[in-house]
Amino acid sequence: FTGDLQKQQILGFGSNAALPRFIAVTPPNDGSTTIPAPEAVLDIFPVPVPSAIVGISERFTIRLQHSTSATSDATIQGVTFSGAAQAEFVVDTKSSLAVAFPLTLTAGQSRVIPILFTPQALGERKAVLTLLPDGDPSTESVSLTGTGTKNQDIALAVSPFIFPTIEPNVASDPQTRTIAGIGTVPVTITSVTIEGKDSTQFKFDSTSGKAPRSLPKDSTLRVVVRFAPTSAGLKEARVIIKFGNDQKSFELRGTAALSISATLQIGNYTADPGAIVDVPVVLTNRKNFPLNTTIYADLRLNATVLEPVDTTPKGTVLDGQRTIPLTLNTGDGKDSVLTRLRFKAALGTDTTTVLRVGGNASGANVTTLSGRLNLSSIPGAFVNSTTAIDAVIGQDVKIPLVVKNRHTIPAGTTMLVTLRFNASLLVTDATLNTSLSGGVRTITFRISTSSTIADSTITLNFRAVLGNAIQSSLDLSSTFKSGLKITPPAGTVVLRGYNQANANQLFLSDITTLAILQTSPNPASDNISLVFTIAAANPVTLTVTDVYGKVVREMLLTKVDEGLNTVDTPLSGMASGVYFVTLRSATASATTRVQVLR
Secondary structure, eight states: OOSOTTSOEEEEEOOTTOOOEEEEEEOOOOSOSOOOOGGGOOSSEEEEOOOEETTOOEEEEEEEEEOOSOOSOEEEEEEEEESTTGGGEEEOSSSTTOOOSSEEEOTTOEEEEEEEEOOSSSEEEEEEEEEEESSSSSOEEEEEEEEEEOSSOEEOOOOOEEOOOBOTTOOOOOEEEEEEEOSSSOEEEEEEEEESTTGGGEEEOTTSOOSSEEEOTTOEEEEEEEEOOSSSEEEEEEEEEEETTEEEEEEEEEEEOOOOEEEEEOOEEEEOTTOEEEEEEEEEEEESOOTTOEEEEEEEEETTTEEEOTTSOOOEEETTEEEEEEEEEOTTSSSEEEEEEEEEEOOOSOSEEEEEEEEEBTTBEEEEEOEEEEEOSOOEEEESOSSOEEEETTSEEEEEEEEEOGGGSOTTOEEEEEEEEETTTEEEOTTSOEEEETTEEEEEEEEEOOSSOSOEEEEEEEEEOOOSSSEEEEEEEEEOTTSOEEOOOOEEEEEESEEEETTTEEEEOSOOSEEEEEEESSSBSSEEEEEEEESSOOOEEEEEEETTOOEEEEEEEOOOOSEEEEEEEEOTTOOSEEEEEEEEOSSOEEEEEEEEOO
């Protein structure tokens, strides 16, 4: 004998030669039935049978295995069925697996016998299959157990709908469950209802399927439910689907809870350095917030910009940030100021600071809204000119600087003013404190605080000279003891009364009506930008010629302003080499040399 004893029944019988032979019957292996161990095998071994719809045949097979050490054949004369449901089991003679009896098995041979199960009623259906072997004993049997199921049925997941917690009188997002027809004939869904003690707390969505409804096989019906509580607490109900004489259902669960929330906020403020700033901490947007609740909060800000005064806690300072812990009581339940903090504004490491508030309360949702303080009347030095300052070569140039808000310079300190410019264009007064580095001259001087003078003007005297550029920026900055540095927009000084030769050198000219001041880049490959000046706003012709005098490009510039102008000239189609760019007006011309590299 070979095989798994837990899945085979030994059917033994004798032969004409009196040799021991054995037939093993193997039931279907669908994992749905626990086969007894060898020592527990009954006289009639149970064989599980697939379930089938009442009146519909379902095929299954059993395998006969000749397992013996003998070499003689085993012959089975036939198969019979008996028992309460014997008429529901029959050997399938039309299957491609059909066998003819008598059936002879040689040693080690096996054959499959197909059997049809056609239940005539619902529930468990039992019969006995008997083999009629040619030997002793004359019969061997196994038990067959199948199940008859409905021909009208639905598939429905029965896991509950569990809705997220929401507030009373608010509807949740919908949840959807699909009913599928799985019977051989259409199922009539007679009703879909919500029942139970909290049935009124759940609602069918407008997109939910309606009943009565015929549901053919493989068609579906959507059940869409929303949780719509009218009071707080746990709510439970069931969706019940009725069809034919049967019904199926699944649970609905949801919890409604009052939202307890409020907003802790600080506003936005503006203050001069040295001013006292009152900062109220306000609780607003209360929703079901209980009376006299404790809120644990904190306020963080730039410690150099705001200094606590009076009874305002000092908190702790780390990396320049001050953190002030606050224990607040919500009071009578109305929107109110929970506390007032006082600070002195100072010219610190910045001109602004965030007033970042945080807070929480047990059992409540506290959102926070931070504020900001911006310093006003900030001291600093500025070039007192909204346009470029003209500087005629060889003449004196006056550059006015305005010092604003001297009264807010911290007492006992000074403001360090620094001016940087191109040293080749402007010669300074020998009395000024200057330094020179990389062609840039730096002038420094200090401005003290004044309680009586808000703004003052300082005029610096220079002489314009021929240098290596036609203009220079005037870069100003004001620095304070705290490390704060104020950098306003730079001013500009522009040379007048010069001409240009070879695109590199500048030289004096009593009257300059048209001049090319700069060409860049040079050498160039794609295009070149020309900066030129003209005494009057007149049209200008731009001509590009090669070294042989051949004109390779010509442009008419109609929009030319008096003074400085810039024009971009494309170099496409021009081979590598030296070219001359000439500008011509009605009264003057100017030429510069450019090099094209490919």
